[in-house]
Amino acid sequence: MEDHARFRLMCPGPINVSRRVSEAMISSEIGHRESEFSALLKNIKKNCLSLMKLDPEEYSMVVITGSGSAANEAVLCSALQPQDHILSLVTGEFGRRLSEISAIYNPNTEALVQDWATPLDLANVEQKLKNGHFDWVTMVHHETSTGELQPVKAVGALCRKYGVKLFVDAVSSFMVDPLDLADCNVTFMSTSSGKGIGMGPGLSLVVGRISEFEKLSTYPVRNYYLSLARHYSFFINKLQTPNTPGITLFIALNEALNIIAEEGVENRLRFQAQKARYFRDGLKSLGFALLQPDHVLSNAVSSVILPASMSFATLRDRLRERGFIVYGGKGPLADKIFQVSTMGAVNCDDIQDLLDALADATQMNIHSVA
Numbered sequence: 319m320e321d322h323a324r325f326r327l328m329c330p331g332p333i334n335v336s337r338r339v340s341e342a343m344i345s346s347e348i349g350h351r352e353s354e355f356s357a358l359l360k361n362i363k364k365n366c367l368s369l370m371k372l373d374p375e376e377y378s379m380v381v382i383t384g385s386g387s388a389a390n391e392a393v394l395c396s397a398l399q400p401q402d403h404i405l406s407l408v409t410g411e412f413g414r415r416l417s418e419i420s421a422i423y424n425p426n427t428e429a430l431v432q433d434w435a436t437p438l439d440l441a442n443v444e445q446k447l448k449n450g451h452f453d454w455v456t457m458v459h460h461e462t463s464t465g466e467l468q469p470v471k472a473v474g475a476l477c478r479k480y481g482v483k484l485f486v487d488a489v490s491s492f493m494v495d496p497l498d499l500a501d502c503n504v505t506f507m508s509t510s511s512g513k514g515i516g517m518g519p520g521l522s523l524v525v526g527r528i529s530e531f532e533k534l535s536t537y538p539v540r541n542y543y544l545s546l547a548r549h550y551s552f553f554i555n556k557l558q559t560p561n562t563p564g565i566t567l568f569i570a571l572n573e574a575l576n577i578i579a580e581e582g583v584e585n586r587l588r589f590q591a592q593k594a595r596y597f598r599d600g601l602k603s604l605g606f607a608l609l610q611p612d613h614v615l616s617n618a619v620s621s622v623i624l625p626a627s628m629s630f631a632t633l634r635d636r637l638r639e640r641g642f643i644v645y646g647g648k649g650p651l652a653d654k655i656f657q658v659s660t661m662g663a664v665n666c667d668d669i670q671d672l673l674d675a676l677a678d679a680t681q682m683n684i685h686s687v688a
């Protein structure tokens with residue numbers, strides 16, 4: 319951990335940021351209708367598309383001031399149309415939220431609900447797409463509430479086969495787990511600043527096909543602030559945002575993307591995978607069990623079974639006293655698991671400190687060593 323951070327935020331967002339990023343967050347004051355801001359947006363776009371290996375002739379993006387949900391709502395109220403039929407894959411809490419937001423704007427939203435932490439039933443998805451005349455599928459790449467990566471590539475292939483567009487929430491996987499938009503046939507993708515990118519919360523991004531961004535201006539506006547059409551038109555025509563953006567956050571986002579570009583995406587993803595593996599190996603040697611098998615897990619979050627006889631509240635308090643923030647389970651996983659993120663500016667030394675604190679807090683090592 320860097321010395322400016324008070325807590326080690328080992329929860330699925332917010333995460334600890336590097337000193338370079340935290341300094342950028344309090345850096346110089348600029349106006350958002352000035353060339354300095356446009357230069358920032360230009361660099362953010364150039365870096366982002368190049369980190370994602372996307373052709374700028376085919377893909378574009380916008381940045382919205384608001385947390386990850388803002389990008390999700392912007393897509394769901396702007397790109398999806400009231401007459402569209404939407405198949406919303408609910409694989410946990412975040413998939414559920416996509417279907418909930420979609421249903422507010424689009425009456426023909428059908429939720430396909432999967433038990434949490436079980437693999438998505440692709441045959442069932444195909445059956446639906448074959449019989450249902452759907453226009454869109456919505457899904458989460460990394461279902462943060464379980465820690466499980468969802469099969470975007472397989473769903474994208476089904477969407478190609480049945481001529482359906484695909485919206486993917488990659489809020490907690492972007493720059494932690496690989497996702498190739500072109501290969502996976504993704505129409506629009508959302509993410510946020512406060513997770514894998516390594517910045518504080520407050521900005522969200524939508525990346526997608528230019529051909530689809532360009533259609534937006536012909537659709538009715540159903541949400542003023544979150545209109546993707548307005549954001550896109552300001553971004554493309556003026557290199558600005560429609561309303562006053564969180565300017566200092568944009569400066570920090572630009573710096574966070576510069577850092578990833580300097581590191582190289584492959585190196586960064588490798589480091590995220592290495593940290594996740596270090597934590598999971600350590601957990602297992604202490605006698606903890608993970609909720610799911612390793613091969614479905616993201617590099618972002620581990621869902622760990624709570625030791626019998628310990629409530630999450632007790633574990634959380636004991637870890638908090640030692641400066642670590644972790645999260646509990648949501649929905650059906652409440653008080654069954656705790657969640658640890660190894661994203662952000664933590665390294666294997668921090669992870670080892672957390673493992674030591676976990677061993678003390680739960681006495682797990684005493685049972686497993688005996």
Ligand SMILES: *Cc1c(COP(=O)(O)O)cnc(C)c1O
Nearest residue numbers: 385386387412458462487489490
């Ligand atoms: C964190 C997260 C979000 C967004 O939540 P906000 O509170 O709006 O930042 C959306 N989807 C997933 C998968 C997430 O992990």
